[in-house]
Amino acid sequence: MAYQTKIVGLNNLVKLVVICLLLASLVAAMSLAPEEETMGQAQRILYVHVSVAWLGLLGFAVMGASSLAYMFRRNLAWDHWSHAANEVGWLCSSLTLLTGSFWAHSAWGTWWSWDPRLTTSFILWAIYSSCFVIRGSVHEPHQCARITSSLAILGLLDLPLVIMATRWFRGIHPVSPEMEPMMLATLVLNIVGFTVFFGVLFARRHSQLLSERLLQELELRVMAKKSVL
Amino acid sequence: MSTFITTYVIFWAAVAIYVLQLGSRQRKLLNRLSLLQLQCSGQEKVESLK
Numbered sequence: 001m002a003y004q005t006k007i008v009g010l011n012n013l014v015k016l017v018v019i020c021l022l023l024a025s026l027v028a029a030m031s032l033a034p035e036e037e038t039m040g041q042a043q044r045i046l047y048v049h050v051s052v053a054w055l056g057l058l059g060f061a062v063m064g065a066s067s068l069a070y071m072f073r074r075n076l077a078w079d080h081w082s083h084a085a086n087e088v089g090w091l092c093s094s095l096t097l098l099t100g101s102f103w104a105h106s107a108w109g110t111w112w113s114w115d116p117r118l119t120t121s122f123i124l125w126a127i128y129s130s131c132f133v134i135r136g137s138v139h140e141p142h143q144c145a146r147i148t149s150s151l152a153i154l155g156l157l158d159l160p161l162v163i164m165a166t167r168w169f170r171g172i173h174p175v176s177p178e179m180e181p182m183m184l185a186t187l188v189l190n191i192v193g194f195t196v197f198f199g200v201l202f203a204r205r206h207s208q209l210l211s212e213r214l215l216q217e218l219e220l221r222v223m224a225k226k227s228v229l
Numbered sequence: 230m231s232t233f234i235t236t237y238v239i240f241w242a243a244v245a246i247y248v249l250q251l252g253s254r255q256r257k258l259l260n261r262l263s264l265l266q267l268q269c270s271g272q273e274k275v276e277s278l279k
Binding site: 222 | 232
């Protein structure tokens with residue numbers, strides 16, 4: 001009982017920290033950071049865009065690493081990590097494209113351009129989505145894990161391309177622009193806040209997937225016992 | 230100004246939908262667990278009656 005109380009206490013503390021971090025990030029992005037001269041208020045989109053873009057890449061790296069571990073060990077526990085990273089990473093990747101589109105409309109006057117960074121990010125999102133679709137349609141757990149792992153490992157090749165696209169190829173996507181100290185502090189605060197927030201969501205989803213599998217096993221045992229009775 | 234506000238609203242709406250979905254999955258899991266507990270206690274009673 002004391003153990004349970006400690007867990008609940010820790011859970012509430014984590015929630016409080018996450019809410020405070022997100023509120024601070026929001027206030028900093030909306031009012032504390034100075035307005036940029038050329039783009040005006042629309043430049044503030046950058047704070048969430050860069051944060052979710054980084055998380056989309058991190059999510060894919062986690063998905064790829066756990067897929068590699070699954071392929072070597074053939075243990076479904078690794079696939080649960082990959083599944084959780086797939087979900088949270090897909091959300092971040094979709095939000096990156098969405099916020100980027102809004103930013104592009106203000107900066108370039110178009111919602112989309114086949115710039116190298118945008119194209120490689122779109123490929124990453126398409127791989128995330130394919131894994132998502134496979135998880136929804138293949139029901140045998142090991143078969144599903146094998147297909148999604150192969151796809152995720154193949155997708156790892158796209159990660160360096162997304163990161164280096166602005167340096168290796170010529171395009172219109174900005175390359176780490178110089179910022180005022182207050183803007184940089186706001187960006188760092190947003191990155192930290194969103195990393196903690198999505199990290200908590202990732203951990204929660206992973207524990208749900210684990211519980212789901214254990215519950216399924218228990219249900220099968222109970223059904224088997226019932227048929228014996 | 231409106232582009233920035235629209236982006237933030239859509240962003241937070243998407244995040245809120247995902248968080249709500251996580252919460253609903255958690256509730257479904259808890260319901261399944263309590264149903265299983267009920268089934269188990271029922272079975273124990275049947276076994277004790279035998």
